[in-house]
Amino acid sequence: MPCPALLISAPASGQGKTSVTAALARSARRRGQRVRVFKTGPDYLDPMILSRASGHPVHQLDLFMGGVDHCRALLADAARDADLILVEGVMGLFDGNPSSADLAAAFGLPVMVVLDASAMAQTFAALATGLARFRDDVRVVGVVANRVGSDHHAALLAEGLPADLPLVAALKRAPALSLPERHLGLVQALELPDLDAQLDAWADAWDAGCAHGQASEALWRPVDFSSAPADPIHALGQPLSGRRIAVAQDACFSFIYPTNLSMLSTLGADVRLFSPIAGDDLPDCDALWLPGGYPELHAPALQQHPRFFDALRQHLGAGRPLLAECGGMLVLLDALTDADGIDHPMAGLMPGQARLQPKLAALGLQAITWPEGELRGHSFHYSTMETPLAPIATARNPNAGRTAEPLYAQGSLRASYVHHYFASNPAAVAAFFKGDR
Structure with a gap:
């Protein structure tokens, strides 16, 4: 069954993939959409956050651990009752073997790239364009500028972006929205009593940030998962x-x-x-x-x-x-x-x-x-x-x-x-x- 789907990636870890994915999921859920979220690669802590944001369990999509048929079956099952599927990538878009890019190519998932823009201006467009053009079998359909300092900063970031790579959102820098961490990563969702309020604040920031971006129909184009085989299990x-x-x-x-x-x-x-x-x-x-x-x-x-x-x-x-x-x-x-x-x-x-x-x-x-x-x-x-x-x-x-x-x-x-x-x-x-x- 066709369903809009998007893989959220970045050039490296620490760019804000989890917060952007959670914000997008919570924003869509507040609008009444049924959202299913997946996490690329081995991870326990990010999925706990994403599960609270979307209201559903977050499963892994990993070509090494699960294999192509298993991953395809999970996506097809989600598409049967979802209005939107989001997949958070792991590390940088092309890092690892298999990488997030390999996953996007295997299932035809359009990619939205998140970039920490706090220490750059026009170079933002060069980096985003390089990611979008690096592999012909990976389709990058938009870019998100994270940790933006001002409206003027957002305008500088958008300069030079090609027409087929729109600035989807410019998210203002807000240290208060960061989650605490410990030695294995983020603190567990069950240990954060104010997590739902924080997720709503992230969704508010996403909605506000989209006002600085450009709409892109390619971002929400349905992906057909109907040919998926039954899960081998x-x-x-x-x-x-x-x-x-x-x-x-x-x-x-x-x-x-x-x-x-x-x-x-x-x-x-x-x-x-x-x-x-x-x-x-x-x-x-x-x-x-x-x-x-x-x-x-x-x-x-x-x-x-x-x-x-x-x-x-x-x-x-x-x-x-x-x-x-x-x-x-x-x-x-x-x-x-x-x-x-x-x-x-x-x-x-x-x-x-x-x-x-x-x-x-x-x-x-x-x-x-x-x-x-x-x-x-x-x-x-x-x-x-x-x-x-x-x-x-x-x-x-x-x-x-x-x-x-x-x-x-x-x-x-x-x-x-x-x-x-x-x-x-x-x-x-x-x-x-x-x-x-």
Whole structure:
């Protein structure tokens, strides 16, 4: 079904892609439009913001982690009931392999480029034109000037832009609209009580900024997604029918791709969410997933609920599958040292300890071979870990980066720093959670 769609990109990170995408989504939603937003590449924090802006879960579109057919099926599904589809890019438009430009080319998505204009004038047009002309298979249909100082500044920025590359909006500089950040990026949406007011302020800024720009019909031209095949996940049937899978989900365990949860349900699982830091008991379950998050920030809260650690011990003692990713893995260790050097006892179910450090320890896409088959995902963490366990596999980085995370197994436990994208191999994920060995 045809639906207007737009990929929002930039020449680099930090230009304002997330705030512009969120502002556009909230503005369209306030006008009564049904908006679906996607995020390119591995990211948890930006999608939380975009989900609040649009009122719907934000799924990933990643050609490496999900593949072309899976991504096309997600877009087609969104187009069936949306008036507008927005896709936020990752890094710069042409950065990475695959890049945001590759995604735009694969699905015919028109591109709107966001440029931080705070330190330039006429060069703005040269940079925007260069991005628009760099690849023939990528169609850049407009440009947004972000962090503009004045109306005169906006006029200088528009000078020299070709007719087919209009200035869509000029957004005034407003430091008060910035979101707080911490070591892994933006603070989580659930930790920002005034987020909705801020999103409305962003939408107001977008509406005001559009008054300084030019309308462009090419910007909202429908893209046809009707030829998309069925999502490959549906071909598996329901191998998890009758399986109860508990998933920790709260401010401590929050790095969860919505597609992972929906895929487990599609495969027949009874997904049971619970909050360890709120003191929820581990639900009656056949398998358990501890996703990543911020255990270093919530260690005291975990220690206030010792029943959680006891339930984990009983779960593993019964030989039930447990997948622990990144922060979820750190919770199983003997100890975790936070950024202030304070040691926190953890569950003691996986030998070893971890320490937060001020600099990034690992970053990159990952492909890792489980006993059930290869899965894909990514790694992003500031902690380092020591364990006497020998890995059963080591990931590879498709971009030849240094990050190559080990995979550990101990009884029914599977643990790694890798944040897995379940849709990269749903059959392997289903086999693990079924306990097939």
